[in-house]
Amino acid sequence: MSAADLIVGKPGGLTTSEAMAKNLIFVIVNPIPGQEERNSDHLLEKGCAIRCNNLPTLAYKIDELINDKSRFETMKANVLRFARPDASREIVEKLSKLF
Numbered sequence: 068m069s070a071a072d073l074i075v076g077k078p079g080g081l082t083t084s085e086a087m088a089k090n091l092i093f094v095i096v097n098p099i100p101g102q103e104e105r106n107s108d109h110l111l112e113k114g115c116a117i118r119c120n121n122l123p124t125l126a127y128k129i130d131e132l133i134n135d136k137s138r139f140e141t142m143k144a145n146v147l148r149f150a151r152p153d154a155s156r157e158i159v160e161k162l163s164k165l166f
């Protein structure tokens with residue numbers, strides 16, 4: 068993920084967390100009902116992802132995103148605002164202040 072600009076896949080919990088920590092736009096493909104659907108909705112609402120449930124159009128959608136520099140940069144900025152790569156450290160710091 069460190070060498071990528073976007074990720075194509077299913078938004079499970081760990082994949083989504085790592086993708087956000089690496090500041091990647093998510094191209095969501097066929098999420099399963101439940102957690103993946105909820106993660107999809109959240110990423111889409113925050114402007115950090117596009118969704119494609121029709122595999123024959125996947126390459127077209129990715130090309131359109133990559134070729135639209137303004138949209139791509141806006142989505143990258145959205146990911147930067149939304150991501151919490153230091154969340155575990157923040158949680159530990161807050162917990163340590165309680166004791």
